[in-house]
Amino acid sequence: MQRNEPSQPVPDGAVGAEQNRRTLISWLLGGGIAASLASFFYPVARFLDPPQMAEASVNEVAAGKVQDLKPNSGKIVRFGNKPALLVRVNDTEWKAFSAVCTHLNCTVQYQEARREIWCACHNGTYDLDGRVVSGPPPKPLEELAVKLRGDEVVISRRV
Amino acid sequence: MSVKELRARTFDWFDERLGLREGRDLLDHKVVPVHAGTTWYYFGGITLFLLAVQLGTGILLLLYYRPSVAEAFDSVRFIMTRVEFGWLIRSIHSWSANLLIFAAFVHMFSVVFTHAYRRPRELTWLTGIVLLGLMLGFGFSGYLLPWNQISYFATKVGTDVAATMPFAGPALARFLRGGEDVGAATLTRFFAFHVAVLPMLTFAFVGVHLLLVQKAGMSTPSGISPARLAQMKFFPSFFLRELMVWYGVLAILGTLAAIFPWELGQKADPFSSAPAGIRPEWYFLAQFYTLKLIPSHVWFMEGELLGLAGFGLLAAVWVTLPFWAKGREGEGRTRLATGVGVFLVCYLFAFTILGYLK
Numbered sequence: 001m002q003r004n005e006p007s008q009p010v011p012d013g014a015v016g017a018e019q020n021r022r023t024l025i026s027w028l029l030g031g032g033i034a035a036s037l038a039s040f041f042y043p044v045a046r047f048l049d050p051p052q053m054a055e056a057s058v059n060e061v062a063a064g065k066v067q068d069l070k071p072n073s074g075k076i077v078r079f080g081n082k083p084a085l086l087v088r089v090n091d092t093e094w095k096a097f098s099a100v101c102t103h104l105n106c107t108v109q110y111q112e113a114r115r116e117i118w119c120a121c122h123n124g125t126y127d128l129d130g131r132v133v134s135g136p137p138p139k140p141l142e143e144l145a146v147k148l149r150g151d152e153v154v155i156s157r158r159v
Numbered sequence: 160m161s162v163k164e165l166r167a168r169t170f171d172w173f174d175e176r177l178g179l180r181e182g183r184d185l186l187d188h189k190v191v192p193v194h195a196g197t198t199w200y201y202f203g204g205i206t207l208f209l210l211a212v213q214l215g216t217g218i219l220l221l222l223y224y225r226p227s228v229a230e231a232f233d234s235v236r237f238i239m240t241r242v243e244f245g246w247l248i249r250s251i252h253s254w255s256a257n258l259l260i261f262a263a264f265v266h267m268f269s270v271v272f273t274h275a276y277r278r279p280r281e282l283t284w285l286t287g288i289v290l291l292g293l294m295l296g297f298g299f300s301g302y303l304l305p306w307n308q309i310s311y312f313a314t315k316v317g318t319d320v321a322a323t324m325p326f327a328g329p330a331l332a333r334f335l336r337g338g339e340d341v342g343a344a345t346l347t348r349f350f351a352f353h354v355a356v357l358p359m360l361t362f363a364f365v366g367v368h369l370l371l372v373q374k375a376g377m378s379t380p381s382g383i384s385p386a387r388l389a390q391m392k393f394f395p396s397f398f399l400r401e402l403m404v405w406y407g408v409l410a411i412l413g414t415l416a417a418i419f420p421w422e423l424g425q426k427a428d429p430f431s432s433a434p435a436g437i438r439p440e441w442y443f444l445a446q447f448y449t450l451k452l453i454p455s456h457v458w459f460m461e462g463e464l465l466g467l468a469g470f471g472l473l474a475a476v477w478v479t480l481p482f483w484a485k486g487r488e489g490e491g492r493t494r495l496a497t498g499v500g501v502f503l504v505c506y507l508f509a510f511t512i513l514g515y516l517k
Contacts, residue, residue: 036406043244047219051241 060156063096066148074110074117077155083107084144084155085117089128096144096155097130103137117141189393192379199269200377204401205408206266209259210365212412213297216252217354224304226350228343231306232426239423250416256298258412260442263291271480271500274493275378281481283371286364288478293361298440300353306346311427313439314349315341320450323463342429381493438514445507446470448514477503 058080069075074087076099085099087110097117099107106121116133117126124135131140147154160168174180191200223242225234238245267287270276276284303314318341322332337344379385391397425434439447449469453462460468476483476499484496 043247044215044219046243047245047248048222049243051243 060154063146063153063155066151066153069153072112072115074112076107076109079144079155085110085141086146086153086155087117087128094146094148094153095128096146097126098142098144100141101137102132102139102141103135108141186394187392189373189376190390191377191393191397192385193389193391194379194383196269196273196380199266199273200397201401201404202262202266202269203372205404206259206262207365208405208408209255209262209412210361212255212409213252213259214358216248216255219248220252221354226304226346228306228346231304231346232423235305236423239420246420247416250420251412253421254415254419255412256301257441258408258415260294260298263294264442267291268500268504271496273378273380274484274496275380276481276496277378277381277485278481280371280375280378283368283375284481285478286368286371290361290364290368293357293364295442297353297357297361298442300349300357302440303341303346303349304353305423306427307424308427308431308434309424309437311341311429312433312437314345316437317439317443318345320463320467323461324467325464441511441515444514445510448510448517451514451517473503 061077061079061084063077063084063086064075069086069088071088071090074085076083077086078084079098083099085097085108087095087097089095097108099109101108101119101121101124103119103122103124106119108117108119108124108126110116111118111125114125115128117128117130118124119126119135119137122136124137125133126137126141127133129140130143132138143158145156145158147156170179191197220238223234223238223245225231235249238249240246270284270287299314299317303310318332318335321335322328324331333339335345335348336342337348379388438444446466450463450466453466455462457465480496480499484492484499
């Protein structure tokens with residue numbers, strides 16, 4: 001490797017050309033490797049991204065029979081892919097909410113003794129209009145509409 | 160502080176704690192002999208590279224695969240049809256598995272024909288044989304995981320062959336199947352073998368194998384005097400060449416996976432007849448065809464058993480190769496080893512092709 005020895009007299013222009021050639025080859029090699037790595041990791045990144053699943057979009061579900069839920073009690077029912085909380089406040093009044101706590105997505109429950117909705121994860125409470133009473137939830141629960149169709153309770157999205 | 164200074168300081172910091180200089184010196188002094196057979200040195204590296212591909216793509220497949228009879232087939236179909244590039248990842252995993260076993264065979268036979276198994280490399284040979292067995296185990300267990308017709312029946316036959324072994328056979332088959340028959344328990348077991356047991360053993364044995372290669376240095380073929388050989392530095396000269404070989408292998412792998420995507424077939428149905436033309440993966444074909452040829456009874460022995468005894472004998476001869484293929488001075492009965500090697504290559508080659516055609 002004579003070209004690396006400083007004692008060897010080389011014309012100035014030749015050193016410059018040699019340096020340029022080296023730099024160019026290094027860039028080509030590095031660029032080629034970088035480009036090929038990108039082409040390997042792009043499919044991997046796309047693979048890691050989970051495909052969109054068709055969400056069962058539901059506007060209305062039958063939540064059970066009137067006589068199955070006694071006054072001052074609540075139960076969790078399926079509303080599409082998400083849980084909903086159905087509350088029978090008294091003989092005639094019904095309420096329904098999305099059962100997903102607005103704090104960190106836990107599923108809430110009805111507390112019969114205190115007549116409020118409670119989230120066990122971080123002690124958040126909501127009243128029977130879905131408004132936050134205490135605890136960390138930042139927003140009220142989304143309220144759903146309840147209709148009685150004969151002796152069947154039907155929950156639907158509010159419009 | 161200049162960039163150069165910063166680099167030197169960072170290196171020193173890590174060197175003080177990790178001993179980087181020792182590693183660098185080791186790498187600096189590692190050399191590869193240059194001769195007519197140098198090409199064969201690349202196949203160990205190719206096998207290792209394909210193993211890395213298997214590890215990477217295998218982890219990716221694990222993100223979507225579900226190991227249960229009810230969901231396995233559908234989850235693989237989901238990977239191939241719904242997940243972006245899922246077909247490519249699965250196809251690469253299957254093709255790479257096959258190329259890996261092929262590369263391992265080439266690596267093994269190159270070791271035989273260059274007589275690299277000689278003293279002091281007997282343990283390198285033995286760990287290599289164990290690794291080949293592990294790779295075949297990966298192939299056999301991985302084959303069942305998509306839970307399709309072909310793999311279901313191949314596993315039935317494969318575990319049945321194990322059951323015909325004298326003494327331990329039935330117990331071994333029961334252990335492999337997790338019961339009397341191939342079913343849900345088998346899938347769970349094969350999954351556990353494929354993603355936990357075999358990888359752990361493989362890591363250990365690859366580690367020891369590489370350590371032994373490092374310890375003894377590269378072998379030179381018998382008949383070439385090491386003193387007169389030219390050498391090249393492992394790093395960067397050999398390493399960069401190996402890297403280019405890996406790029407080439409990856410190109411072949413990508414092409415095969417893209418042009419001939421691995422098929423999924425039909426979901427396994429235990430209450431249907433075995434499909435016509437069923438046969439195992441190519442690396443089990445020679446044995447499969449041999450067993451087909453042997454009549455059901457030979458003299459007092461069951462044919463199946465005779466075949467297995469033959470394979471067992473052949474395997475024992477092969478595994479102990481470094482111990483019998485040597486003379487009194489340890490210089491090696493190279494011709495005998497070459498003869499056995501040629502015989503085995505011819506047998507495997509011919510019977511694999513016959514098994515494929517018939």
